[in-house]
Amino acid sequence: MSSESSDQVLDYPLRAPSALEPPAEWDRLRQGCPVAHVRLPSGDKAVLLTRYNDVRQVLSDPRFSRNLAQDGAARITTNEGGSVFENPEAASLAGGESHQRWRRLINRAFTVKRIQALQTKIETMANHLVDEMVKKGPPADLVSDFAFPLPVWVIADLLGIAVTDREKLAYWSNAMLTMTQFTQEEVNQAQMEFAHFLMGHIAAKRANPGDDLLSELITATDKEDVLTERELIMTAQGILVAGHETTSNMIGKMMSMLLSDRSRWERLLANPSLIRTAVEESLRFDANMGFGLPRFISEDTEVAGQPLPRGTTVICSMSSANRDESFFEGASEMKLDRTPNAHITFGAGAHSCLGQALARTELQTTLQVLLKRLPTLDLAVKPEELPRREGLLVGGIEKVLVRW
Structure with a gap:
């Protein structure tokens, strides 16, 4: 792409040929226009970063705010209330000392011990879902039969929420991640119902604490670090939305990537010790991650040698950064044994994903169980026919039909 094309304004998100392939523009932008001007679904303008080092720089810089509820920040969506990025109450936890304090508390709750204890339950849940699939017989939809219910069960278990509520939880989290799928009225209604549900759930936990993350946060002994009611609701909401939606979608995408070229699946069957690196490579190779992470620049700065004035909204495309040939050798190939693999799928810096250890555990356990239980697993449709x-705001595949 020539330098004069930096004046061109692209409609964002960029279109891709299929659910597993990257937009054609990524390569051109990384090579010739790493700071590109884009138009968001709302009609507002922003700047798109596509190179690894630039994305990492912006995500790691504490001066760049996640809070898009500020004056001058671009709106992501056409909804008046905006997206999950434009929620002013969530924004109160998004920066400064309040964020550090909140993150410290949540980190304390996301212990290695808790995740190890969950691992056994995840395996049991995964095996139960495979039993149900086998009972019904092929073809099965890996999304609705496996990838969707598993993370909801895990998050519900983590927060001590009854599994019977998982359909409602999925609807609410979709509404909070909308770009164009829901009306403003539907988003407002979902947010109100979600908050009301969580208020009742928190009250029940306060009266009768259990062995779950929410009870632990409510009964925190360090009185200076006790979360307010509003912070508890925002935390539970954040964990539910981020922990279920992204992992559900990633299971569907990971399995589609591995089965779209079945030699990858065969290699894992022959060598299950590659499961850990295969999960990391699936996270890196994912071309359909979704919107990316927006940041609002609060002071004049420079990225990739170009000045970015205060008040600019920047969209960081981790998917494109993870395909940067200048950082990853053979970036356009899926190498199941790639190591090291410093992908930035979970972000970078002070705001990197708190639940990444849990997500990795779910993805690794998914592979272990499916390789063992359904070794003949295969896609029942052509990879290019997988519906996006x-x-x-998060990328995914609507349906992954499989046979075995």
Whole structure:
């Protein structure tokens, strides 16, 4: 792409040929226009970063705010209330000392011990879902039969929420991740119902604490670090939305990547010790991660040698950064044994994903169980026919039909 094309304004998100392939523009932008001007679904303008080092720089810089509720920040969506990025109450936890304090508390709750204890339950849940699939017989939809219910069960278990509520939880989290799929009225209604549900759930936990993360946060002994009611609701909401939606989608995408070229699946069957690196490579190779992470620049700065004035909204494309040939050798190839693999799928810096250890455990356990239980697993449709999920901030595949 020539330098004069930096004046061109692209419609964002960029279109891709299929659910597993990257937009054609990524290569051109990384090579010739690493700071590109884009138009968001709302019609507002922003700047798109596509190179690894630039994305990492912005995500790691504490001066760049996650809070898009500020004056001058671009709106992501056409909804008046905006997206999950434009929620002013969530923004109160998004920066400064309050964020550090909140993150310290949540980190304390996301212990290695808790995740190890969950691992056994995840395996049991995964095996139960495979039993149900086998009972019904092929073809099965890996999304609705496996990838969707598993993380909801895990998050519900983590927060001590009854599994019977998982359909409602999924609807609410979709509404909070909308770009174009829901009306403003539907988003407002979902947020109100979600908050009301969580208020009742928190009250029940306060009266009768259990062995779950929410009870632990409520009964925190360090009185200076006790979360307020509003912070508890925002935390539970954040864990539910981030922990279920992204992992559900990633299971569907990971399995589609591995089965779209079945030699990858065969290699894992022959050598299950590659499961850990295969999960990391699936996270890196994912071309359909979704919107990316927006940041609002609060002071004049420079990225990739170009000045970015205060008040600019920047979209960081981790998917494109993870395909940067200048950082990853053979970036356009899926190498199941790639090591090291410093992908930035979970972000970088002070705001990197708190639940990444849990997500990795779910993805690794998924592979272990499916390789063992359904070794003949295969896609029942052509890879290019896999239907992309539309209208949400996170990327995914609507349906992954498989046989065995």
